[in-house]
Ligand SMILES: [Fe+2]
């Protein structure tokens with residue numbers, strides 16, 4: 513399995529994801545190998561959606577056609593959000609209850625568990641690079657919608673946040689999705705090697721992505737969307753200690769928290785927040 517050499521695995525995280533050392537001890541060799549594959553896949557997803565130039569060997573890069581052929585080897589679609597799918601074990605776990613009037617902090621705390629680490633790192637990098645607060649905010653929020661939906665996540669994310677953040681912030685969230693496929697050496701962004709693995713080495717972005725890139729490139733806020741992709745590159749480290757603390761005041765200044773709670777404010781996107789607050793609702 514050449515993948516083992518190309519993706520960094522935290523041994524303790526991996527064992528914990530399988531239910532601890534005792535559970536691992538009871539597994540057959542084959543089951544353990546399967547579990548490792550699942551864990552690697554999760555890491556690759558995180559890297560693909562997040563960041564990471566990765567250190568993958570070019571020999572492992574599939575073609576786009578080979579990526580396509582793998583669709584039917586999974587029991588789920590690649591676009592499904594992390595809140596709705598558990599690739600590590602058979603069953604999902606009960607989620608912590610949300611308060612009656614949930615805030616953005618509650619969502620970070622109780623629903624954005626799979627994406628927040630990457631987003632905190634990305635925002636910390638943007639802050640370190642001295643960009644304006646509205647753009648740090650975009651980095652902080654740029655991938656959390658992947659808890660619900662991975663496909664076209666820039667658009668889903670921008671829409672979900674639009675009523676609550678400055679316009680430049682939702683612009684940056686929307687267009688980071690397209691810009692991450694295009695190198696901008698001057699800005700410090702190179703096409704991540706890992707995308708060759710996730711999308712295929714000969715992958716060509718869809719026409720709407722190419723059109724979005726052309727539009728964003730000419731826009732006065734290009735730098736904001738580009739910053740999300742640049743900070744993204746530095747934001748995949750499984751061992752990093754990260755928290756929301758450095759961003760609480762910034763959220764207070766720029767995130768318009770509805771008094772009724774996210775999901776209860778009758779906004780055009782309230783249903784998205786309710787869906788994430790209660791992903792076990794059957795209809
Ligand atoms: Fe990201």
Ligand SMILES: [Fe+2]
Pocket residue numbers: 561562654655665688689
């Ligand atoms: Fe992203």
